[in-house]
Amino acid sequence: MNKQPFLSILSVFFLITSCGKNDKSAQPGDAAQVKEYKTVTLQPQSATLYSDYPASIQGQQNIEIRPRVEGYIDKIYVDEGAVVKAGQPLFKISAPEYEQQVRTATASIKSAQASVSAAKLAVNKVKPLVEKEIISKYDLESAQYTYESAMANLAQANAALVNAKTNLGYTTVTSPVNGVVGSIPFRLGSLVSSANADPLTTVASIGNVYAYFAINEKKLLNFTEGKTPGNTLAEKIKNMPSVSLVLSDGTPYDSKGRIETVNGLINTETGSVNFRARFPNPKSIIRSGSSTTVRIPNEVKDAILIPQSATFELQDKIFAVTVGKDGKTKNTNITVMDISAGNYYVVTSGLKAGDQIVLEGVATLKDGSQIKANNQSTETVYADLK
The missing domain is CATH 2.40.420.20 (conserved putative lor/sdh protein from methanococcus maripaludis s2 fold)
Incomplete structure (x- = not known):
């Protein structure tokens, strides 16, 4: 009759002991x-630190191509985005009056040359008669003046021909530099003149390109007071290391550039100053108007x-x-x-x-x-x- 309570107490004891062991093994902070x-x-x-600044690209020269004579566009030799050489024809302007001026000037020269020849003959004819005192010196002086007038008319005719040929040459519009052709707002048959608001096109010389970017005033002070050698800002710019260019797709440009100038004035609206860096562009990969990033190194x-x-x-x-x-x-x-x-x-x-x-x-x-x-x-x- 007493065995059952004893077994119950023993079971409870083993249960408590087992729970105590499990609790100890689960203590937080254990090495396991x-x-x-x-x-x-x-x-x-x-290390080398890099500062990145958004930059816009401009060609070394962005030249507006404007007509110097009035006329209708007869031919367009290039298309937008074409790479052109200095002296390459871009447009042909139809202006018949300038061809007529050349013909007229040429005829005037021939007429003036004939007058010169006749005046010279008159001088040669009168001169021996004066020497023999058959006629007076007045007749010789008059013949000489006629000859000089004929020579002046010939020179004037030659000048008119040169001017006419120059105007005729303006009917063929050529590129002044090596570069890339911009947009062409005019089409065949359009009447153009030097008074037009829009140029015929723009040729961007991109053998070298300029990257323009801005640095805030605080960084400018760090730059001017930093470790770059030089007593003046110009000397510090000259002694700066080469800078890199990151293209719009994130790829690095394969040629290094140099910072050339710093704007002397701080923009009061943005609190920044503009820098200009020049990069070589022999393959014409970079185009004027591109968005890029200038990366400036700094050794620490x-x-x-x-x-x-x-x-x-x-x-x-x-x-x-x-x-x-x-x-x-x-x-x-x-x-x-x-x-x-x-x-x-x-x-x-x-x-x-x-x-x-x-x-x-x-x-x-x-x-x-x-x-x-x-x-x-x-x-x-x-x-x-x-």
Whole structure:
């Protein structure tokens, strides 16, 4: 009769003991529950920083082609976007009056030449008679004046022919430079003159192109007070390294350029100043009007760099996660330069050499999280800086 209560008490005891063991094995913070994260110990690094600025492209020369004579467009020798050479015909203007002027001037020359010949004969005829005192010197002087007048008429006729030929030459409109033809608003048969508001077309000389971009006042001050050698702005520009161009599709242009000029005035509306860089364009890849990006390099030495993937943003602030000697994490607010080195931030405050930071999954870690640090070599982490 007493065996049943004893067995019930024994069963309860084993149940409590078993639950106690299960609870102990599930304690948080046990080594089996600590997650491993990749980390790196920060060391000063050298790198090239890049500043990107949106830029617009203009040809070295954008020349408006305008007619110098009035007439109807008889021929159009080129199409929009054609690459042309200096002196190549672009348009033919029908102006018959200039052909008539050439014919008239040519005839006038022949008439003047005949007058010169007749006047010269008269002088030669009168001269011996004067010498023999058969006639007076007045007759000789009169003949000489007639000869000089005939010579002047001949010179005038020659000048008229040159002018007529020049006007006739204006009926063929040629390209003044090597370049690319722009839009052509006129068509065959259109009446054109120098008074037209629109040019016949525009030829952009793109053997070299100019990239125009703007830098704000703060960056301009950093530039003028920076490490670029030179006492004046002109000297600093001359000593600047070559700059790169990134095309609209994101591909880098294969030729480097140079910054040539800086506008002397700051735009009061935007607080920026305009720069101009020149790039060679021998293959005519870049066209006037293109949208590109100018990339300016800046070398830094012994700087603290961290991968951008090792940071997260919160309320417009950038944070990195450091790891203490006890393996616990701490979210650290950092300040970085407004230009980056590829996929890396340049840290100006918040971190120092010797700090250990987490490289991945930082947004999910809270302050005081216990982790297992798998420290990576700096050569591995910063391999693409080399």
